[in-house]
Amino acid sequence: DVKVTQSSRYLVKRTGEKVFLECVQDMDHENMFWYRQDPGLGLRLIYFSYDVKMKEKGDIPEGYSVSREKKERFSLILESASTNQTSMYLCASSLLGVSAFGNEQFFGPGTRLTVL
């Protein structure tokens, strides 16, 4: 079974702090994604990566950056956390390309981030 893990389930940070969210997948998937999920807004794509050191902006990249130094690890960075970044953050991975036919995404358990 594919396993996607995230470094923290719950995280509380203060405004202005730099925040690192880590995601690791163990199935040698090429593609990894970061989403945030908010009530009434659904899942929104922040960034994704289709290869090591490659990254693409999603729909809401502002205020975030990412790093993919190794195939299995994809990090989301909040350079200076703000209260409007309080959310559930979900990492996902998939074997096939973003637009490939039948590309199931496997999600991690999520990190619930609160910025005070």
Add this chain to the structure above:
Amino acid sequence: RKEVEQDPGPFNVPEGATVAFNCTYSNSASQSFFWYRQDCRKEPKLLMSVYSSGNEDGRFTAQLNRASQYISLLIRDSKLSDSATYLCVVNPDMYSGGGADGLTFGKGTHLIIQP
């Protein structure tokens, strides 16, 4: 503009009943479709893929209507454990080349099965 629309519900359904909900999509070039299930405070998990005219998996049937651009999910003999949020997910044209035009998630339909 790509969109996936779902009725947010909640759908309150007695145990054992049949329930169906739809999802409409705006990109007519979309090639593949999925239903994901998300339990409260959990991550989404793939429930079913819908590739052509639809498919069935036990009590669950997913159907695709390309002409009207909607997919549906039918749950027969509903169980208490079916209570969850069901996310409709659409994959655009397979030749779109990636980029931010990746999977598009609906906001989900909340289903509550009542004893």
